[in-house]
Amino acid sequence: MEASWIAGLIGGILIGLSATILLAFNGRIAGIGGMVNGALTFARAEQWRWWFLGGMLGGGAWYEYGLAPQPTPTSTFAPWAMVIGGFIVGFGTRMGNGCTSGHGVCGLGRLSGRSLAAVMTFMVTAAVTVFITRHVIGL
Numbered sequence: 001m002e003a004s005w006i007a008g009l010i011g012g013i014l015i016g017l018s019a020t021i022l023l024a025f026n027g028r029i030a031g032i033g034g035m036v037n038g039a040l041t042f043a044r045a046e047q048w049r050w051w052f053l054g055g056m057l058g059g060g061a062w063y064e065y066g067l068a069p070q071p072t073p074t075s076t077f078a079p080w081a082m083v084i085g086g087f088i089v090g091f092g093t094r095m096g097n098g099c100t101s102g103h104g105v106c107g108l109g110r111l112s113g114r115s116l117a118a119v120m121t122f123m124v125t126a127a128v129t130v131f132i133t134r135h136v137i138g139l
Contacts, residue, residue, distance in 0.1 A: 007068075014059075015101075015105060016105065016109070018030060018052075019105050019106050019109070020109075022052065023106070026048065029098075029102055029106045029107075030052070030101065030102070030105065030106055031098050031099050031101055031102020031103070031106060032053075032056075032099055032101045032102070033090070033093035033094075033098060033099030033101075033102060034098065034099070034102060035049050035052060035053060036049075036053065039053060096118050096121075097114075097118075098115070098118065100119070100122055102115075103115040103118040103119050103122070104119050104122070107119070
């Protein structure tokens with residue numbers, strides 16, 4: 001377990017590298033919310049989005065089922081709560097003009113003030129949500 005930070009470091013490097021390559025060669029920001037939204041138009045010019053998303057899912061599956069030293073722990077949250085949370089996150093992504101990956105990885109890397117404000121909002125909201133669910137409601 002002492003080497004678990006190495007996997008995180010390698011993953012972070014790969015995320016940063018893929019975002020940099022996408023920006024350098026395609027001029028696009030690797031925000032996953034916008035990527036999925038654009039892919040759902042099914043336009044031929046947006047086909048690259050499907051390749052990027054497929055590579056992301058395939059890379060995660062390859063790691064989980066082929067390289068990971070132990071399986072990822074399963075969630076104890078109710079499926080209905082995760083579905084509702086997913087819709088809330090999707091709504092927030094549209095409202096905030098981007099998702100955590102777009103603002104956090106790409107926006108902060110480009111020194112965007114708007115992304116800094118968005119990431120600070122994400123982090124404060126996450127901390128308050130964890131506090132309420134764990135210590136006030138007791139989930």
